[in-house]
Amino acid sequence: MPPLPRRAALRSLGLGVLGAGLLTACADPEAAGPVALATGGPQGVYRHLGDALAGLWQSEAGVATRVRGSEGSVDNVGMLVSGQARVAFCAADVAVDGAVDGARPRHPLQALARVHDDAIQVVVPAESPVRRLADLRGRRVSVGARNSGVLVIAPRLLATVGLTAERDLTASMLGLGDSVAALERGEIDAFFWSGGVPTAGVEALTARRPVRLLDLTEEVVGLRARYPVYDVTTVPARTYGLPDPVTTASVRNVLLVTADMPAARAETLTRVMLEGREVLAQADPAGRAIDPRAAIGTQPVALHPGAAAAYRALKGL
16 A cells, blocks of 8 residues: 555644634624535535535525535645635544644634544454454554545554554555445455444444444553543444444544634534534434533634634523
């Protein structure tokens, strides 16, 4: 396989908040313009929530929204950097790095909301002899699409057991849909995925081929010691037909913008999203996590001042 993309190019931007003066805007300078929303692949949570969110922004705020598919978080940051998108779904580990291949946005990255948390899922066939992450040595493994957040976390997890994709695996860079198809055909032995639980694409696979998730209890300890942006979570029993709960790593996802978004536009998009959260919950199970008290917690990514105004306006906060 070709060398994995260099992740050293992802650098911290020193995320900060804008001055309070931005909040004094009384009109939305972008009101007449559409919003391009960077999402993800067709089987992933980003796309499901993005399609629903675009409908809400159009119907409730009159904001025409164009949904853009992508390979994932790194791709989405690239769209923000290049101006191809104004809003993007993004994993927090990618968002805090803030640049792609050395290209930085002209304005710091900020967040409108924490949308849901992803569980890192290492998927193997149910009958596989692979029981631990270290057992992947010498195996055929998809480590995520080239410009996805999966390809950020997979090497970090492998490093906790002394493995690298280039040296120790027969690695391929596939998105979720292609990973699912390759596992079903027996072309790979495992794949990494970072997504809400359950992820529709993985759940659909279980109807055709039973799977397991690797338990990462030990690996998460080493991962968090080096990268505090990650947390620990449990995939409940019965998810994907699992007989027992599985411990793994998790990462927050945020709805990302750049700091130059006018406060009025940011406030409108955030408010409409929160008021329509039942629609998002219907679009994907991960949407159930979008609640004002949780959504405001975008750390370590700074909250956009316009979004902060939306939270303050909501009763109970």
